[in-house]
Amino acid sequence: MTGRAAELADEQGYFDRAEEHLRRRMAETAALADGAADRAAARSLRALSREQLARLGDSTAVAVGRIDAEDGERLYIGRHLIRDEERNILVVSWQADAAIPYHQASPADPHGLTRKRTYRCEGNTILDFSDVLFGELADAIDSHLLGELARRRDGTMRDIVATIQAAQFDLIRAPMDQLLVIEGGPGTGKTAIALHRVSWLLFHNPDRLNADDVLVVGPHPTFTRYIGQVLPALGDADVALRHVGQLGPEVPRGRDEPAEVAALKGDARMAGLLARALDARIGVPEPAERLMVGNRFITLPGPDVAAALTDSRAATLGYAQRRTLFRDKLTELVAQRLGTGPGRLPALDNLVDRLWPQLTVPAFLRDLLASRDRLLAAAADQFTAAEVTLLHRRGADRLSQEHWSAADLPLLDEADALINGVRRRYAHIVVDEVQDLSPMQLRSVARRSATGSLTIVGDLAQATGAWAAQTWEEITRHLPDTLPVAIRPLRYGYRVPRQAYAFAARLLPVAASTATAPEVVRDGPSEPVVHQVALTERAGQVAAVAMARAGEGAFVGVICPDRCRREVETALAANGVTWRSADRGELGGAVNLVSPREAKGLEFDAVVVVEPEAIVAEDERGHRMLYVALTRTTATLDVVCVGDPMPLTAQQPETVRPKETVDAGRHLVPLADYVANRIRATLPPSHWEEVLTLVRDRLTAADPSDPPGA
């Protein structure tokens, strides 16, 4: 046996022994479950051991690496702590203080180590290992990291415990009590760091943080599925993982709406509009309210009812809770009149319903958006008349038939908080791809934060859509301000190989002129290939390239703008290619079809980008969208197009984002002055009311979607 083979055998012996002890511990946990004092304890103990077994079944190795200290001591680092029967430590958890040098040691600062070893394993079998010998190599290259980055992808993100880099490690273990902004170019490891940070914070703050106190928010369902395995693999399965569309009530979705409407609905001014609209649903009592009690009437004086209403209104509770308060106060008034408690009283229910109607969240929003009058009243001086027209829409006759747009969801969430109060708060929240969130979406995140402790990650150069942020302040201003903000950049790009990144980076001066490009750490297998073809050949060429790349064993992502989608699907089908549609949340076949927007945060071995000009044309920040698409590859990049493969001068749609602060007086007041002056100049006061009614009728008739009196 050679020296290396013998060493490998020794190491394997150690791994086998550690695995035995891990299994023994799990068997003990299961036995404990059998003898547990009560059924609940037994159930949770069994669940624990099942989870541990499942993790082992996941075929992860007991250790990811080893460090040798100058004093000769060796320490194995793994995902979980493992001890032998004498309670000697065989493997320490990657989060333990003792493991810190593993993540931090570098040739410049070896942290008292002579060696850092990283294993390449299949299950618990060591295939190979690589060493960094600090004493001997002045400038060691972490070959294991390079190997790890070059491995084939399969649609599931993996943990990076074995190869966390020192700068990444600093962010993973940064203090919890802050709003930490992690910014970095494509593939710098932002997502990976954010997830490992969650695991780290859970490990080091057991008294403050349970896994179910943590919320991770991603941009779309495919992304949450993509990252879904990382935290369970690190032993933190109970962390809540949601895409941004899941923050809020469950409602039927799928409504399309014009970009300017969606943009307006993302504006923070909508919060005020909703609050005013809800308040306007509370009625005004009659001078005296008569109630039928048994077979006689009692009268509640209007001022008493009004006082109950005012008091309840002022309480800092949700609309529904304040309604209960109001009801209690009225019950008390009735009891005073009767000299006894009234019991259940339909007349009282009716009065409460009239003055403080019971509202479900979707009914409230449907009724608001379907009524120009309600919208106008709630808009106050904060919106222009044109903006109110944009918001106005015909409501479905039945609430169950109402379909909601993506931009309606944060409005429903805001309304839910106003009506029912905030249902669930978290001690720590992570938001990925945060650069695209609208102010209303950010408010959805903010209200779920119990402490102000957040980790938000993103890249302003990848910000697309109407609410693409230009600065971090635009984002943080909508988040809790109880804790200090720290913005921490990442420098090295791990995903995208040099050749593909050089191609994509040509977009940067147009897409995001102030962005700093990441420093790429490795070479790819080949230069990007541009396939410029005739229109009739485009889809066929996409299918051919995708098949060829899949034939090489690659996990392929075809990133296709909406306008080419159908032709590409047809060509894939005609060529017998089975593909997964990432937009439907599927990912993991050899060939995956994905829109540029849904490609955010994902990665593939081979990326085929279809018609860059169309990608640019389909988003307000189309050059950035193309930059996102071109930076999804870990190995090869193909561009199939009829037009310019690098459309630096192509037009992107006008930005439709509303002005952040609109002085509505600038629009409404001059218009009202003009109309009033014309009427005053041409008619006596006795006709003013009549002409205004006629004007109103004309306006209503001009828009048939506005039901009279809605």
Ligand SMILES: Nc1ncnc2c1ncn2[C@@H]1O[C@H](COP(=O)(O)OP(=O)(O)OP(=O)(O)O)[C@@H](O)[C@H]1O
């Ligand atoms: N230290 C590391 N060791 C191994 N792999 C790493 C490391 N850092 C990053 N990676 C890998 O690099 C790829 C990109 O990481 P990640 O998706 O976290 O980047 P990102 O900055 O979130 O990218 P984007 O902005 O494009 O969404 C992933 O495959 C990740 O596992």
